[in-house]
Amino acid sequence: MTGVQGMFVTATLLGALGMWLMLPRRGFQKRRWGALLAVVSLGLFAAQVPPLGATLDRTVFDVLALVTLVSAVCTVTFRSPVYSAVWFGLTLLGTSGLFLFQGAQFLSMATITIYAGAILVTFLFVLMLSDPRGRAYYDRLSWEAMLSASAGAVMVGVLTMTLSKVFSPDAAGPPVPVKPGSAAAAASPGETPTAALPAPPSAQALEANVLSAQHVARLGGELFGRHLLAVEAAGALLFVALLGATAMMAQGKIERFQRSHHGDG
Amino acid sequence: MDELTLLYSYQVVGAMLLGIGIVGFLARRNMIVIFLSVEMMLQGVSVSLVSWGRFNNDWGGQVLTVFVITVAACEAAIALALVLGLFRRSGVLDVLYWQSLREANQEPYIEHELPEPPPEPLKSWPHLTPAGVEPRIEEDLHRSHV
Numbered sequence: 001m002t003g004v005q006g007m008f009v010t011a012t013l014l015g016a017l018g019m020w021l022m023l024p025r026r027g028f029q030k031r032r033w034g035a036l037l038a039v040v041s042l043g044l045f046a047a048q049v050p051p052l053g054a055t056l057d058r059t060v061f062d063v064l065a066l067v068t069l070v071s072a073v074c075t076v077t078f079r080s081p082v083y084s085a086v087w088f089g090l091t092l093l094g095t096s097g098l099f100l101f102q103g104a105q106f107l108s109m110a111t112i113t114i115y116a117g118a119i120l121v122t123f124l125f126v127l128m129l130s131d132p133r134g135r136a137y138y139d140r141l142s143w144e145a146m147l148s149a150s151a152g153a154v155m156v157g158v159l160t161m162t163l164s165k166v167f168s169p170d171a172a173g174p175p176v177p178v179k180p181g182s183a184a185a186a187a188s189p190g191e192t193p194t195a196a197l198p199a200p201p202s203a204q205a206l207e208a209n210v211l212s213a214q215h216v217a218r219l220g221g222e223l224f225g226r227h228l229l230a231v232e233a234a235g236a237l238l239f240v241a242l243l244g245a246t247a248m249m250a251q252g253k254i255e256r257f258q259r260s261h262h263g264d265g
Numbered sequence: 266m267d268e269l270t271l272l273y274s275y276q277v278v279g280a281m282l283l284g285i286g287i288v289g290f291l292a293r294r295n296m297i298v299i300f301l302s303v304e305m306m307l308q309g310v311s312v313s314l315v316s317w318g319r320f321n322n323d324w325g326g327q328v329l330t331v332f333v334i335t336v337a338a339c340e341a342a343i344a345l346a347l348v349l350g351l352f353r354r355s356g357v358l359d360v361l362y363w364q365s366l367r368e369a370n371q372e373p374y375i376e377h378e379l380p381e382p383p384p385e386p387l388k389s390w391p392h393l394t395p396a397g398v399e400p401r402i403e404e405d406l407h408r409s410h411v
Contacts, residue, residue, distance in 0.1 A: 019285075023292050045281070049274050053267050065278045072282055072305055076289035081297050081358075088301045091282075095308050098278065102271075104315050104327050107334075111311075114334055119304070119341045126345055127297055130358050138359035141376070142292040152288030159280035167273040200268035201322040209322050222324040223331065230328075234335045241339035245346035252350055 004048070004164065011044035012157030019149035022077040023142045031077070038073060045156070048164050061101060068094030079139045081127050085120060092116045103211045106219050166197065268320055275316030282309030296348050296358045300341070307337050 014037045021034025052058040071090035078084045092115045099108040130136065142148065212218050223231055282305055289302030311330045318326020348358070355362045364374055 015284075019288050023288075042281075045277060049277055050270050052270055052274060061274060065274070068278065069281055069285070072285045075301060075305065076285055076293065076298075081295050084295075084298050084301060088305065091305060091308065095282075095312060098275070098312055099315055102275070102315050102319050104319075104330075107311075107315060107327055107330055110331065110334055114338060115304070119338060122341065122345055123297055123301065126348060126352075129349075129352060136295075136357065136359075138294040138357065138361065139298075141294060143294060145292055148288050148291035151291055152284040152286075155287055156281055156284035159284070160277055163273060163276050163280065167269065197269075198321065200272075200320065205322050206319070210319050210324065210327075219324060219327060222328055227328050230332065234332055237339055238335060241342045245342040248343075248346040248350060252353065 005161070007044055007048070008157050008161045008164070011041045011160075012153045014038075014044065015041035015156065016146075016150045016153035019073070019077070019152065020146050022073070023145040023149065024077070024079045024140050025142055025145050026140070034077075035073075041153075042069060045160055048160065061098075064094055064097040064101060068098065080133055081130070081139060082124065082133075085124050085127060089116050089120050092120065103206075103215070105215050272316050272320045275312055279309045279311075279313035279316070282306070282312060284309075294359055294361060296351070296360055299360065300344050300348075304337060304341075307333055 018034045018037030018039075018041055021030050021037065052061055068091055071087045071094060074087040075084045075091060078087060092111055096108040096111040096116075099105075099111060131139075209218075286302045286304075286306035286309060289305065290299055293299055293302065311333050314326040314330050314333070316326070318324065318329075351363065352358060361374060361376070367373070
């Protein structure tokens with residue numbers, strides 16, 4: 001086991017332990033120690049990634065990623081479901097900032113409007129029905145906290161280890177295009193995974209396409225040109241979901257109405 | 266900006282969001298928090314998709330994320346209708362309440378740990394310190410003029 005792999009294993013173990021300590025359980029809930037372990041684990045994972053170019057870019061990205069991940073952990077570990085929802089709103093803001101950092105302006109706005117504005121507020125309405133302070137017994141317990149935390153941490157560890165192999169600097173030479181069915185791919189399966197990565201786009205190519213100044217116009221052209229059928233299908237799906245939700249609610253009402261009238265008669 | 270490093274960083278952030286969402290989905294018992302965790306996993310995937318789209322200089326990633334948001338909206342509508350219906354029948358948001366819906370050959374989940382009792386609610390409310398002086402009411406001025 002090389003040093004890099006050992007680092008990944010350590011980070012995974014620390015992350016699992018930290019999440020386990022932070023999840024709501026009876027007694028022995030040491031949130032601060034858990035948070036400390038989780039931060040160390042996050043730092044170990046982040047140490048594998050080479051820093052982004054300019055200082056300003058790096059700082060902006062680091063702050064956005066930190067806000068997103070910390071609020072995500074808080075969403076999962078807070079006892080009060082209302083606090084969870086509010087922290088999730090912060091996660092959404094962080095994600096929309098990450099989208100904006102990538103130049104996906106429309107998605108950034110859509111995330112704030114649709115997720116934080118519509119979906120999250122609806123969740124909050126439902127939360128107000130139950131005990132919003134986290135005093136309910138089911139908010140103070142977790143299913144199999146150790147196993148769940150380990151599952152998530154192992155998932156992150158395996159994914160990041162694979163990513164580090166794909167993006168490792170020793171394999172990042174001039175990219176060789178390898179066709180999946182070609183003789184070279186068959187001769188050395190999985191030997192140099194970077195060969196499958198295309199060359200990174202130049203700044204001019206990005207300006208001409210994804211980072212174009214007419215962002216929404218280009219995205220809309222793509223959506224209503226190449227993906228028109230998919231847009232129609234998604235619209236139909238939304239409509240059916242709306243009907244389904246209404247029908248589910250109406251069904252209960254009709255049943256109660258009939259029951260109460262039988263009781264009267 | 267180094268596009269390869271950017272892609273790598275976004276992949277790691279996406280993977281971590283996915284992992285945290287998995288922990289929440291598996292560990293929490295409140296149905297609403299479970300759905301929040303599912304949405305968080307979708308966010309992780311969206312982050313990954315957008316960065317791949319930029320790396321390949323293609324709109325596909327962003328278009329796919331638009332559809333992810335659409336499906337998430339549908340899912341939220343159906344899920345909230347379901348949760349509301351379940352809450353009306355049971356009065357709790359606990360998923361364990363519905364474990365009688367399991368398969369016939371599945372063992373029931375028996376809770377071994379009981380939660381500690383919730384903290385006592387506030388018995389006395391905080392008082393404001395009295396401020397100002399109570400005005401002296403002059404009987405002559407406040408007599409009824411009827």
